Amino acid sequence: MEEALDKIAATLASLPPVTVPSTNALHHILAADVHAPRPQPPFRASIKDGYAVSLPLSQPLKVTVSSHAGASAPTAITAGTAAYVTTGAPVPQGADAVVMVENCLCENDILTFTEQLSLQNGQDIRQIGCDVAEGELVLAKGTYLGAAEIGILASCGITSLQVFDRPVIGVLSSGDEILDVGNLPESMPYGAIIDSNRPMLLASIQEALPFCKPIDLGIVPDTEHSVRQALLAASEKCHIVITTGGVSMGRRDFIKPVLENIATVHFGRVLMKPGKPLTYATLSQHRCFLALPGNPVSCFVCFHLAVAVAARRLAGRNVNQAKGISIDVSLGHDIKLDKQRPEYHRVTLQHVHERGFVGTSTGKQASSRLLSTRSADALLMLPKGDGVLPDGTKVKALLLNHYMHSGL
Numbered sequence: 405m406e407e408a409l410d411k412i413a414a415t416l417a418s419l420p421p422v423t424v425p426s427t428n429a430l431h432h433i434l435a436a437d438v439h440a441p442r443p444q445p446p447f448r449a450s451i452k453d454g455y456a457v458s459l460p461l462s463q464p465l466k467v468t469v470s471s472h473a474g475a476s477a478p479t480a481i482t483a484g485t486a487a488y489v490t491t492g493a494p495v496p497q498g499a500d501a502v503v504m505v506e507n508c509l510c511e512n513d514i515l516t517f518t519e520q521l522s523l524q525n526g527q528d529i530r531q532i533g534c535d536v537a538e539g540e541l542v543l544a545k546g547t548y549l550g551a552a553e554i555g556i557l558a559s560c561g562i563t564s565l566q567v568f569d570r571p572v573i574g575v576l577s578s579g580d581e582i583l584d585v586g587n588l589p590e591s592m593p594y595g596a597i598i599d600s601n602r603p604m605l606l607a608s609i610q611e612a613l614p615f616c617k618p619i620d621l622g623i624v625p626d627t628e629h630s631v632r633q634a635l636l637a638a639s640e641k642c643h644i645v646i647t648t649g650g651v652s653m654g655r656r657d658f659i660k661p662v663l664e665n666i667a668t669v670h671f672g673r674v675l676m677k678p679g680k681p682l683t684y685a686t687l688s689q690h691r692c693f694l695a696l697p698g699n700p701v702s703c704f705v706c707f708h709l710a711v712a713v714a715a716r717r718l719a720g721r722n723v724n725q726a727k728g729i730s731i732d733v734s735l736g737h738d739i740k741l742d743k744q745r746p747e748y749h750r751v752t753l754q755h756v757h758e759r760g761f762v763g764t765s766t767g768k769q770a771s772s773r774l775l776s777t778r779s780a781d782a783l784l785m786l787p788k789g790d791g792v793l794p795d796g797t798k799v800k801a802l803l804l805n806h807y808m809h810s811g812l
């Protein structure tokens with residue numbers, strides 16, 4: 405599987421940069437460094453509600469100036485005078501420190517102090533540029549733009565910026581037996597199956613890859629002609645086309661032969677459980693197909709492994725970041741290994757004192773049993789082998805909905 409993921413990461417590249425208004429920048433990845441056009445604060449600002457004074461301190465002082473947040477530049481103070489200042493307000497020239505109101509007594513604009521004060525030069529004053537210097541690099545190329553970054557852009561007064569275009573991912577189900585859940589007949593025909601893959605994958609894109617745009621491509625019947633037409637049409641409007649079903653060895657499994665005909669197939673089988681028939685093909689370094697097995701759980705697992713890598717790569721992540729985040733998890737109970745294939749076992753995670761993250765299996769791991777994905781937080785990456793891994797064994801686990809900032 406590692407090799408397959410490396411292949412996906414190596415054959416795709418970031419989509420071209422586009423300019424977007426910063427109000428639409430959420431979930432994008434920055435395509436160019438952003439520098440602060442002005443310092444913050446842009447003027448010396450008071451940290452407290454109080455009185456700006458010059459040093460050395462004397463008393464009483466005459467309060468000659470009042471400076472509020474948002475006011476225009478206040479008049480300078482001179483020896484023997486002070487300025488009333490609110491938090492965030494400009495500190496007048498001539499002032500060296502601010503004394504907070506709790507330490508002051510002011511009657512008829514005559515200011516005295518309630519205790520002996522030893523003030524440092526600059527005390528309770530934010531100097532110009534102390535938060536952000538003019539020209540400072542505030543967001544580097546490659547940064548994922550979440551809520552915090554949107555705030556930083558606004559605080560710098562940046563209204564448009566260069567980001568990598570968002571990958572468009574189309575989801576197509578295949579199979580004569582597959583029915584749309586929104587359009588079910590009164591009585592279900594014999595052999596019919598409700599399409600759970602498409603709703604699950606469209607939701608997974610929104611949940612795990614919020615930087616992508618999902619497109620519902622519906623259901624295609626099992627004929628070579630319709631599969632071919634559907635894939636060609638989909639590839640015109642999508643960067644990634646996900647298909648589900650029809651990718652194994654059956655007589656009506658047309659996805660693979662069609663892909664071989666219209667694209668470059670890089671692999672058509674992977675030693676993994678579930679997901680063995682996973683197939684990957686490209687049209688260019690910006691357009692690809694990921695043909696996922698029809699079994700619902702295989703679909704779920706292949707999405708979090710293969711589709712996620714492709715999407716992160718197109719969205720601007722480098723080869724290493726595209727692979728997602730795995731953490732050490734301690735098994736909460738014995739787990740039997742598969743003799744033939746490395747397995748991606750669905751677990752919930754709890755953080756337990758002195759044990760760290762403990763993984764508990766979601767139960768029977770059959771690739772048809774979608775309940776094995778219920779509430780799953782991670783995929784344990786189990787090696788193939790004989791026997792069981794005992795309770796407490798440390799195993800790597802891929803986080804399913806992990807932290808965007810540390811690698812997406």
Ligand SMILES: Nc1nc2c(c(=O)[nH]1)N[C@H]1C(S)=C(S)[C@@H](COP(=O)(O)OP(=O)(O)OC[C@H]3O[C@@H](n4cnc5c(N)ncnc54)[C@H](O)[C@@H]3O)O[C@H]1N2
Pocket residue numbers: 577578579581582597598599600601602648649650651652653654657678679680681696697698699700702771
């Ligand atoms: N002779 C072999 N047969 C199979 C092999 C093999 O190596 N040799 N591999 C098996 C493995 S592993 C898998 S996984 C499946 C994958 O088969 P397909 O991708 O061709 O999927 P289908 O046959 O179309 O469907 C499999 C299963 O999933 C149900 N399904 C399909 N689409 C949906 C959907 N949208 N929503 C819900 N359920 C869906 C379908 O009804 C079938 O039950 O192949 C094995 N066979």
Ligand code: MOO
Pocket residue numbers: 676677678679680681697699702771772
């Ligand atoms: O690999 Mo299949 O995906 O066992 O069900």
